[in-house]
Amino acid sequence: MDFDHSEKVKKLIAQLNRFMDAHVYPAEQARYDWIADHKNLWKYWPGVDDLKAKARAEGLWNLFLPHEYGDYSPGLTNLEYAPLAEIMGRVPWSSEIFNCAAPDTGNIEVLAKFGSEAQKKQWLAPLLAGDIRSAYLMTEPQVASSDATNLETSIKADGDDYVINGRKWWISGIMDPRCKLLLLMGKSNPENSRHTQHSTIIIPRETPGIHIVRNQTVFGSMNSPGGEAELRLENVRVPKSNMILGAGRGFEIAQGRLGPGRIHHCMRSIGQAQRALEIMAKRVESRVAFGKKLSDQSSIRQDVARSWCEIEQARLLTLKAADAMDKYGNKVARDLIAAIKVIAPQMAQTVTDRAIQSHGGMGVSADTPIAGFFTLNRMLRIADGPDEVHMSQLGKLKIKEFNAG
Ligand SMILES: Cc1cc2nc3c(=O)[nH]c(=O)nc-3n(C[C@H](O)[C@H](O)[C@H](O)COP(=O)(O)OP(=O)(O)OC[C@H]3O[C@@H](n4cnc5c(N)ncnc54)[C@H](O)[C@@H]3O)c2cc1C
Known part of the structure; x- marks a missing residue:
């Protein structure tokens, strides 16, 4: 496995980071305040249209979609898209800006892969354009x-x-x-x-x-x-x-829908864990309790170190899964896909829990994004298949494999 990103991906990472710095992080508070106002319930934040238009104009659009389905995107592999999904994950609502948000991404993949020409014309085209x-x-x-x-x-x-x-x-x-x-x-x-x-x-x-x-x-x-x-x-x-596709073929479709989506979810979870750790590191360096900075407490350093190790482990495993999917297909990579679906949200839940604790009361508030990351990752341990189901399938696979001689 090559651990370096290609030049093309390095450029996209830099471009996406610039976009996030210029347009997305500065909009976080305004969007939160708008959404939190109960009179705006079930309305979408109006700022999103402008950001979508900007992202599309820059070519930061449909980044998750490989070229085999047409010329609607930069045509990245799962491995190439993974670091971009991590960056978007740092602000969970931002995926929509780049037309990379679930459940649209999975539905786009289904229509692109299995839809008839008429279905593609009616539904895939407006989804790819971000119009619906x-x-x-x-x-x-x-x-x-x-x-x-x-x-x-x-x-x-x-x-x-x-x-x-x-x-x-x-x-x-x-x-x-x-x-x-x-x-x-x-x-x-x-x-x-x-x-x-x-x-x-x-x-x-x-x-x-x-x-x-x-x-x-x-x-x-x-x-x-x-x-x-x-x-x-x-x-x-x-x-x-x-x-x-045809009556009775729902399971074929469901299988096709879920593989890449798991890489996307996991990389976004890793982005949330990484950002929570960065925010935590700043907080503990500036907060003094009992005469010392929090960052001088051994338990806090242990928490930071352990979190960093766990994020790195989850990231490497998810990149390995993405690489295996690209090289050998979803079916061969299904053990790694099951593993990351369990590992990444659990890791992000644990890391964000530590980051919450280090913030004291502020940790459970909306003054940082960390509490939102925690609940999102707790939910992800159930949505898209609970941990136990993936573990059960993985265990069955490995028992079979190790008994095959
Ligand atoms: C916020 C959120 C968003 C969601 N979005 C969507 C959506 O857009 N569309 C959609 O269709 N669904 C969606 N879901 C539903 C989600 O996919 C299901 O909740 C999930 O698949 C589990 O199904 P269930 O709730 O029926 O749990 P059940 O099937 O009743 O399982 C309950 C629990 O039993 C345990 N369990 C199950 N199987 C095993 C096993 N083999 N071994 C050991 N323990 C086991 C697990 O702990 C599991 O959590 C969403 C869920 C949430 C929370």
Whole structure:
């Protein structure tokens, strides 16, 4: 493995850092104040449009998307994109500025990889242009959805249409007024074998029959403007041409959707941990307790040192996973992908916890971004597959591998 970034990536890293310094860090407080004002609930911060236009004009756009899907981006590999995702992760909302935000990125990959020409024209084009946003509807309240074969929402053929009925919850982004596209995973072929019963289908957000039951808070936050919400789908009717790839092929699509997304999430977590550590280092150097700087306390130095080691470990492992995905594909790299999905958010949760502690009361406030990083990473240990599910798959793989002779 080559530990040096290419010249092309070094240039992009410098360019992205300059953009963050000039436009994103200075906007953090204004955006926070705007979002925190309850009269702005479910509206998006207006400053975002200007920043998106600037980023796009500079070519800092769709950075996550490889060239195999067309000429919409600088065409980076997973390994090349990883350090850029880390930089964006330092300000979690900033990914949107560069059209690199979940769940749009995963939905873009699905449409680019599996969509028909008509589906690409109608939905992929505006997503790539950053004109609309989207949501991914998988999880259901009544079944353990970490096992996606449990999903019950029904997709039934009726003449030229499919009719969809069921419940979904924890749907990120659905409250954003710009959300126009939903990709839903549901059961279309109950007679088939367990992994060919489900399909992924396109539902325009404005389709009649989509009811918001309630908004769901995450550690007390509404996560406006995208939010998380519980939905009831009641006789939601879409044309058959909205089926992606074909009925019963939902698991194929879900597998394709999740690999690169895990690198993105993990590198962003690493960016949050790194920034928390940098903020912590400044705080402990300037704060005096019991006659000494906090940075002179051995326990504080241990916390800084341990955090630095853990961040480096997680970063190297995630880069290794990205490299393996590029060289050998998602399937061969699935052990490393499972490992980083567990390691990176846990590490970021631990590092941000130490950074919170070193700030005293200020640590749990919104005066620094650290408390937000902590809750985000705690949540990421559940979303996109809980830790135990990845561990279980990884353990099974390794037992098989070591018994294969
Ligand atoms: C903030 C947030 C945003 C989300 N956004 C979306 C979204 O946009 N779209 C979407 O579809 N979903 C979304 N989710 C849902 C998320 O993907 C699910 O919560 C997750 O997959 C777990 O499913 P579940 O909640 O049904 O938990 P369950 O399947 O009920 O599992 C509960 C717990 O059981 C344990 N467990 C499960 N399997 C095993 C095992 N094999 N071994 C040991 N223990 C096990 C784990 O501890 C797990 O956390 C989001 C969740 C959150 C919190």
